[in-house]
Structure formats: structure tokens, C-alpha cells
Amino acid sequence: MRKGLLLLLLVMVLGACSMEKDAEAEQDSINAEEKDDTAKSEENSEVEEESAAEGEEENGNELVEEEAVQQVSEPLYELSGNWAVQPIDDQANEKVALVTIDDAPDKFSVDMAKTLKELDAPAIFFVNGHFLDTPEEEEKLKQIYEMGFAIGNHTFNHASLPSLTEEEQYEEIVGLNDRVEEVIGERPEFFRAPFGQNTDYSKQLVEEEGMLLMNWTYGYDWEQDYQTASAIADIMVESPLLADGANLLMHDREWTAEGLEDIVLGLEEKGFEILDPLLIKRP
Incomplete structure (x- = not known):
């Protein structure tokens, strides 16, 4: 009787440990996904910032070129x-x-x-x-x-x-x-x-x-x-x-x-x- 009870308790403890590990693994997976999403978000943000900067630079260059054309075309x-x-x-x-x-x-x-x-x-x-x-x-x-x-x-x-x-x-x-x-x-x-x-x-x-x-x-x-x-x-x-x-x-x-x-x-x-x-x- 006591041996059976001990065996039952041991099974319950092992099951609990297994569930805890599964929960930890699941949490680690969630955290990893969140980190990956955060990294991707930051990367996308950097790309967007770079694109915006390049766009501003192109617009700036176009304005400079337009101003140069206007200056050359202005009769002196x-x-x-x-x-x-x-x-x-x-x-x-x-x-x-x-x-x-x-x-x-x-x-x-x-x-x-x-x-x-x-x-x-x-x-x-x-x-x-x-x-x-x-x-x-x-x-x-x-x-x-x-x-x-x-x-x-x-x-x-x-x-x-x-x-x-x-x-x-x-x-x-x-x-x-x-x-x-x-x-x-x-x-x-x-x-x-x-x-x-x-x-x-x-x-x-x-x-x-x-x-x-x-x-x-x-x-x-x-x-x-x-x-x-x-x-x-x-x-x-x-x-x-x-x-x-x-x-x-x-x-x-x-x-x-x-x-x-x-x-x-x-x-x-x-x-x-x-x-x-x-x-x-x-x-």
C-alpha cells in the first residue's frame, strides 16, 4: 500500500516537472518569436529610415539640379x-x-x-x-x-x-x-x-x-x-x-x-x- 502511494506521488511529481519544462519551452519559444519580431520591426524601421533619407537626398539633388538649370538659363x-x-x-x-x-x-x-x-x-x-x-x-x-x-x-x-x-x-x-x-x-x-x-x-x-x-x-x-x-x-x-x-x-x-x-x-x-x-x- 505504501509502495503504491509512493509510486503514485513519484509519477505525479515527474508529470509536474514535465509540464513545467513544456511550459518553459513554450515560453522560450514565444520570447524568441517576440525577439525576432522586434528585430524585424527594428530592421524594417531602419530600412524605412534609410529609404526616407535616400528619398530626401534625391529630392535635394533634384532641387539643386533644377536651381542650377534655372541659374544657367537666367540671361545675364x-x-x-x-x-x-x-x-x-x-x-x-x-x-x-x-x-x-x-x-x-x-x-x-x-x-x-x-x-x-x-x-x-x-x-x-x-x-x-x-x-x-x-x-x-x-x-x-x-x-x-x-x-x-x-x-x-x-x-x-x-x-x-x-x-x-x-x-x-x-x-x-x-x-x-x-x-x-x-x-x-x-x-x-x-x-x-x-x-x-x-x-x-x-x-x-x-x-x-x-x-x-x-x-x-x-x-x-x-x-x-x-x-x-x-x-x-x-x-x-x-x-x-x-x-x-x-x-x-x-x-x-x-x-x-x-x-x-x-x-x-x-x-x-x-x-x-x-x-x-x-x-x-x-x-
């Missing part, structure tokens, strides 16, 4: 009556020179653009439509545009505008704008007539197209005396016509391409800043 200069560039107010640097390249994109324009890009020297490339006849020529214009250079209209066929009918002038100017837009997705913002010869009608078209009419203050590279790299570089830098706001006319020519680096460096040595065309007031 305008063309004077003699085609030079002058500050709109006394906040802008007077000692600037504008680099322009006509007859693009013929044989040397891409190389000229690369030279200017390496020198951090902005410029306008004035385009002729007859240099956009093939996919290879279109690619040249795309390369120049994608390097960040302003694109200007120099008419389709480089004809003398006063010798053309109004219909022909329309095709030379507006037709080229359409063609350029097909290639780069934007219309030119600057216009330069071949030989600097405008008509009342061409001026009207240029205004309607929202372009800035532009000629130049000096240029030499079509003259026989300056058809070497050293000669053109020397005259462009040492010309008596060089003055604040000079509007420099150059062309897609082998000798000009070869002398271009010396021209830019020579101007900078004289204290001239090469002007970003986008800082010039346009219609």
Missing part, C-alpha cells in the same frame, strides 16, 4: 547693336568672348567640339542643312549636341537670302529648324544668315521662330593669309578688334580646328572668359 547678357555681347547689369563679367563655329557639322566640327569640351569652353555651332544628308552626318550633330553645345541655324543651303523669294527663305530657315528638330529633338535658338545678309522677311521668320538673330564682331579663317593653324590662332587672339564681348566667327575648317586650342587658351591668357551662349538673352 544681351547683344549690342554691333553684335558684341554686353552685360545686362553690372553683376556680370564684362570681359567675355563668345565662340561660334559656322558650317557645322562638316568635316571637323566634332573634333572642334571635343577640343572645346576638354577646355571647358562653350560655343554655338551654326548648322547647314546640306551637312545633314546622311545618317553619319546626323550622328555628328547628335554628338555635338550631346556634348552640351548650343545649336544655331545657318540656313539649309548657305544661300544669299536677299537673292531668294520669301518661299525659298522660309524653306532655308524654317525647313532647317524642322530638320534639326528631327535629329536632336530641339529647334535652334540662334540664327546667323550666310554672309551676314538678312532681309526684312528673314528677320520676321527668325522672330516668329523664337531665335536670336546674330552676326559677329570679327573673323578671319576664310582669308588666304590665315589658313594655317598658327596664323589663325595668332590673328584671333591678337586682332585689334578683340574687345570685351567679342563675338568670334570661325568655321568648320582644318586650320581652324588645328588652331582652336591655342585660340581659346590665348583668349583666356588675356583675361577673357569664354561665354556660355545660354546666358545670352533670347526672344
Whole structure:
């Protein structure tokens, strides 16, 4: 009888211990799950914070970029009556020179653009439509545009505008704008007539197209005396016509391409800043 009672008590104690261990194990499992949930929650919170921080940083960068674009687009200069560039107010640097390249994109324009890009020297490339006849020529214009250079209209066929009918002038100017837009997705913002010869009608078209009419203050590279790299570089830098706001006319020519680096460096040595065309007031 006593042995049976003792055995019963022993079974009851062992059962209680087993139940207690099972309860402890269950509690440990619950605690572990809670810790895991807490860790995951903290991890998710950190990820959310990082995402929020990255989002704020991206938004901040976008704002900075937008502000930079606005600053670059804000006009600081305008063309004077003699085609030079002058500050709109006394906040802008007077000692600037504008680099322009006509007859693009013929044989040397891409190389000229690369030279200017390496020198951090902005410029306008004035385009002729007859240099956009093939996919290879279109690619040249795309390369120049994608390097960040302003694109200007120099008419389709480089004809003398006063010798053309109004219909022909329309095709030379507006037709080229359409063609350029097909290639780069934007219309030119600057216009330069071949030989600097405008008509009342061409001026009207240029205004309607929202372009800035532009000629130049000096240029030499079509003259026989300056058809070497050293000669053109020397005259462009040492010309008596060089003055604040000079509007420099150059062309897609082998000798000009070869002398271009010396021209830019020579101007900078004289204290001239090469002007970003986008800082010039346009219609």
C-alpha cells in the first residue's frame, strides 16, 4: 500500500516537472518569436529610415539640379547693336568672348567640339542643312549636341537670302529648324544668315521662330593669309578688334580646328572668359 502511494506521488511529481519544462519551452519559444519580431520591426524601421533619407537626398539633388538649370538659363547678357555681347547689369563679367563655329557639322566640327569640351569652353555651332544628308552626318550633330553645345541655324543651303523669294527663305530657315528638330529633338535658338545678309522677311521668320538673330564682331579663317593653324590662332587672339564681348566667327575648317586650342587658351591668357551662349538673352 505504501509502495503504491509512493509510486503514485513519484509519477505525479515527474508529470509536474514535465509540464513545467513544456511550459518553459513554450515560453522560450514565444520570447524568441517576440525577439525576432522586434528585430524585424527594428530592421524594417531602419530600412524605412534609410529609404526616407535616400528619398530626401534625391529630392535635394533634384532641387539643386533644377536651381542650377534655372541659374544657367537666367540671361545675364544681351547683344549690342554691333553684335558684341554686353552685360545686362553690372553683376556680370564684362570681359567675355563668345565662340561660334559656322558650317557645322562638316568635316571637323566634332573634333572642334571635343577640343572645346576638354577646355571647358562653350560655343554655338551654326548648322547647314546640306551637312545633314546622311545618317553619319546626323550622328555628328547628335554628338555635338550631346556634348552640351548650343545649336544655331545657318540656313539649309548657305544661300544669299536677299537673292531668294520669301518661299525659298522660309524653306532655308524654317525647313532647317524642322530638320534639326528631327535629329536632336530641339529647334535652334540662334540664327546667323550666310554672309551676314538678312532681309526684312528673314528677320520676321527668325522672330516668329523664337531665335536670336546674330552676326559677329570679327573673323578671319576664310582669308588666304590665315589658313594655317598658327596664323589663325595668332590673328584671333591678337586682332585689334578683340574687345570685351567679342563675338568670334570661325568655321568648320582644318586650320581652324588645328588652331582652336591655342585660340581659346590665348583668349583666356588675356583675361577673357569664354561665354556660355545660354546666358545670352533670347526672344
